[in-house]
Amino acid sequence: MSIAFEQLTVAFNHKAVIEDLSLVIPQGCFFTLLGPSGCGKTTLLRTIAGFTPAEKGRLLFGNKDVIALPAHQRDIGMVFQDYALFPDRSVFDNVAYGLIARGWSRERLRPAVLAMLDHVSLTGLHDRFPAALSGGQRQRVALARALVIKPQLLLMDEPLSNLDTKLRIQMRSSICKLQKEAGITTIFVTHDQEEALALSDLIGVMNNGKIEQIGSPQDIYQTPRTAFVANFVGGANLMPLPELSSPIGQGYAQVQSPLGPLKAFSYHQLEAHHACLMIRPEDINLSLDTGLQANHLPCRIMGKHYLGSKTHYDIILPDGTEMVVHLSGQAHEQFGIDQSLFACFEVESALLVRA
Amino acid sequence: MTMLHLSTFSRRLLQGLGVGLLAFFLLGPLANLVLWSVAERWYTPFKLPVTYGTKYWEVVFRPTGDAMTSLTTSVGIALAVVVVTLIVSVPAGYALARLRLPFRAAIMLLFLLPQAFPSVAIYINVARIFYWIGLNGTVIGVVLVHSVHALVYSVWIAAAAFSSIDQDLEWAARNIGASPLKTFVSVTLPLAAPGLVAASIFVFLESLDEFTGTFFVGVPQVTTLPLLLYNASMGGNYQVASITALILLVPSIGFMLIIERFLKGDVLSKIGR
Ligand SMILES: Nc1ncnc2c1ncn2[C@@H]1O[C@H](COP(=O)(O)OP(=O)(O)O)[C@@H](O)[C@H]1O
Numbered sequence: 018m019s020i021a022f023e024q025l026t027v028a029f030n031h032k033a034v035i036e037d038l039s040l041v042i043p044q045g046c047f048f049t050l051l052g053p054s055g056c057g058k059t060t061l062l063r064t065i066a067g068f069t070p071a072e073k074g075r076l077l078f079g080n081k082d083v084i085a086l087p088a089h090q091r092d093i094g095m096v097f098q099d100y101a102l103f104p105d106r107s108v109f110d111n112v113a114y115g116l117i118a119r120g121w122s123r124e125r126l127r128p129a130v131l132a133m134l135d136h137v138s139l140t141g142l143h144d145r146f147p148a149a150l151s152g153g154q155r156q157r158v159a160l161a162r163a164l165v166i167k168p169q170l171l172l173m174d175e176p177l178s179n180l181d182t183k184l185r186i187q188m189r190s191s192i193c194k195l196q197k198e199a200g201i202t203t204i205f206v207t208h209d210q211e212e213a214l215a216l217s218d219l220i221g222v223m224n225n226g227k228i229e230q231i232g233s234p235q236d237i238y239q240t241p242r243t244a245f246v247a248n249f250v251g252g253a254n255l256m257p258l259p260e261l262s263s264p265i266g267q268g269y270a271q272v273q274s275p276l277g278p279l280k281a282f283s284y285h286q287l288e289a290h291h292a293c294l295m296i297r298p299e300d301i302n303l304s305l306d307t308g309l310q311a312n313h314l315p316c317r318i319m320g321k322h323y324l325g326s327k328t329h330y331d332i333i334l335p336d337g338t339e340m341v342v343h344l345s346g347q348a349h350e351q352f353g354i355d356q357s358l359f360a361c362f363e364v365e366s367a368l369l370v371r372a
Numbered sequence: 373m374t375m376l377h378l379s380t381f382s383r384r385l386l387q388g389l390g391v392g393l394l395a396f397f398l399l400g401p402l403a404n405l406v407l408w409s410v411a412e413r414w415y416t417p418f419k420l421p422v423t424y425g426t427k428y429w430e431v432v433f434r435p436t437g438d439a440m441t442s443l444t445t446s447v448g449i450a451l452a453v454v455v456v457t458l459i460v461s462v463p464a465g466y467a468l469a470r471l472r473l474p475f476r477a478a479i480m481l482l483f484l485l486p487q488a489f490p491s492v493a494i495y496i497n498v499a500r501i502f503y504w505i506g507l508n509g510t511v512i513g514v515v516l517v518h519s520v521h522a523l524v525y526s527v528w529i530a531a532a533a534f535s536s537i538d539q540d541l542e543w544a545a546r547n548i549g550a551s552p553l554k555t556f557v558s559v560t561l562p563l564a565a566p567g568l569v570a571a572s573i574f575v576f577l578e579s580l581d582e583f584t585g586t587f588f589v590g591v592p593q594v595t596t597l598p599l600l601l602y603n604a605s606m607g608g609n610y611q612v613a614s615i616t617a618l619i620l621l622v623p624s625i626g627f628m629l630i631i632e633r634f635l636k637g638d639v640l641s642k643i644g645r
C-alpha cells in the first residue's frame with residue numbers, strides 16, 4: 018500500500034509541530050524519517066497511527082483518506098521506542114493480542130503466533146514475561162506483535178536506540194530482511210544517519226517539522242540540497258557565501274568567497290541569497306604547496322587527532338572559518354599543530370547548497 | 373575498636389528504646405482492650421480484672437444481639453460505599469490522569485474540599501438537608517455521606533494508579549486493533565487494579581471507622597459498629613465497647629497486610645502528582 022501526505026499540519030496548543038507536509042511513499046518502500054531529536058518525527062508517526070489528530074491536510078493509504086479513521090481501524094503495526102509490551106502478558110499473549118482483537122479463535126491464532134515467533138528467532142520463549150527478556154528479545158517481540166496482524170503499513174519509532182551497538186547492527190539486518198520478505202511498506206524513524214543510510218530505500222531528512230530533502234541514501238549523502246542535510250548526514254564543512262549576483266543553475270559555477278574566487282558545483286537550482294559552500298571533511302587534502310586541485314585556500318592546523326585508519330585535523334582559514342579535514346594514509350604524518358599549509362579540493366567536492 | 377563497640381551499643385540502646393516506646397503506645401491500649409473484653413468484673417482499686425470470663429463475647433456474638441446487627445450494617449454500608457466510590461473514581465481518576473483537562477489542579481482541590489471545613493458544621497447542614505428530602509436515618513444517606521468523604525482518597529489514588537501506566541501501552545493495543553473500550557478493559561484496568569484495590573480497601577476501612585457523619589445522618593435508625601461502641605462506652609459497658617473495638621481492628625490489620633504486598637512503590641509515589 019502506498020502512503021501519501023497532503024499538506025499535513027499537526028499542532029500542539031496552536032503551535033505547528035508538523036507544517037504543510039506533503040510526501041509520497043511507494044508500496045513496499047522502506048522509508049526512513051531522519052532528523053534530530055525534537056524535529057517532530059514521533060509526532061508524525063503518531064498522527065499516521067491515529068493517536069494525535071492532524072490540524073489539517075490529508076493522509077492517504079492507497080487512495081483512501083484515513084485521517085478521520087480511529088486508530089484501531091487503520092490496519093497499521095507500530096513498534097514503539099520503548100517497545101510498549103504488555104507487562105502482565107506473556108510473550109505469546111502479547112503477540113496474540115492483535116489477533117484476538119480481530120476475533121481470531123485460540124485454536125486458529127496459536128499456530129500463527131508460534132510461526133511468527135519462529136520468524137523473529139524467539140522460538141521457545143512464548144511463556145516468558147517481558148520482564149524476563151533481554152532488550153533485543155523485547156525488540157523482537159514488539160516486532161512480532163506488529164507484524165503478526167499482517168498490517169498494510171509498519172511504523173517503527175527509533176526501535177534500535179535502546180540497544181547496544183553490536184545488537185543494533187544485528188537487528189538492523191534482521192529488520193531489513195523481515196521487511197523485504199513481508200514486502201510491507203515501512204516508515205522507520207531514527208536520528209542515526211548511519212542507520213538511515215544502511216536500511217532505507219528512501220530517506221526523508223526532517224528539520225523543524227519540515228522535510229528538507231527526500232531521496233535515496235546515495236542522493237542524500239552525495240547531493241545534499243541544504244546545509245542542514247549536508248551537515249546532519251555525514252558531516253560537512255560549511256562556508257557561508259556573500260549574496261550572489263544571480264540565481265545558480267545546475268552545473269559548474271564560479272563563486273565569490275570571502276577568500277577569493279572558488280570553483281564549485283551545484284546539483285540543484287539555488288536562489289541568489291542563501292547559498293552556502295559545503296565540503297566533506299574527507300574531500301579536502303592538506304598540502305605544502307598549492308597543488309593540482311582546482312581550489313586551494315591557505316590554512317593553519319589548530320588540532321590533530323590520530324584515529325588509526327585516519328587522522329582528523331582541525332584547521333582555520335585566514336578569515337577565521339574553522340574546518341575539519343579527515344586524511345588517511347601516511348603521507349601527512351609530519352604535519353603538526355600551527356603549521357601553515359594549503360587546503361585543496363576539487364570542483365566536484367565544493368558543492369553549493371541552500372544555507 | 374572500643375569506639376565502634378560503644379557506638380554499636382548506643383545504637384542498640386536507641387533501637388531498643390524506640391521499639392519499647394512503640395510497643396507501649398500501640399500495644400498498651402491494645403492490651404487494655406483485650407483485658408476489658410474478658411473482664412466480667414473489674415473496678416477500682418484493682419489493677420487487674422476481678423473475674424475473668426467470656427460472657428460478654430457471648431453477648432456480642434449472639435446472633436440476635438445488637439453487635440451482630442451493627443456489624444452487618446457496617447459491612448453492608450462499607451461495601452456500598454466502595455461500589456459508589458469506584459463508580460466515580462475510576463472515570464474521574466482516568467480523566468485526571470490522561471486528559472489534559474483545564475483546571476486539573478482545581479478539580480483535584482474540589483475533591484479535597486470536604487476535608488477543608490470543620491466536619492461537624494458540614495454534617496449538621498447535611499443532616500438538615502437530608503431531613504427535608506427524607507434521607508435522614510436511612511442507609512442510603514449514610515452511604516452518601518461516607519462516599520463523599522471517601523472520594524478524597526479514592527480519586528487521588530485512582531488518578532495515581534492510572535498515571536503510572538505508560539500511555540504507549542494503550543496506544544499499542546489501539547494500534548493492533550482494540551477499540552478504546554476494549555483497550556481500557558483489557559489493558560488499562562488490569563494494570564491499574566492494584567491501585568484501585570488499595571483505594572477500595574482504604575475506602576472500606578474509612579467507612580467502617582466513620583463516626584461523625586453516621587452520628588449526624590444515621591442516628592437513631594442506622595447503628596454502625598462505631599456508634600454501637602460509642603453507645604456502649606457512654607453506657608459504661610466497657611466490655612462490649614472493647615470487644616467492638618477489637619472487631620473493628622481485624623479488617624484494618626488484615627487489609628494493611630494486603631496493601632503492603634499489593635501496592636507498587638511507583639503507584640504510591642505518583643499520589644497527588
Ligand atoms: N503532547 C505534546 N504536547 C505539546 N508539545 C508536544 C507534544 N508532543 C510533542 N511535542 C513537541 O513537539 C516537538 C516534536 O516532538 P517529537 O515529535 O517527539 O520529536 P522527535 O520524535 O523528532 O524527537 C517537540 O518540540 C515537542 O516538545
Ligand SMILES: [Mg+2]
Pocket residue numbers: 055058059060
Ligand atoms: Mg521521538
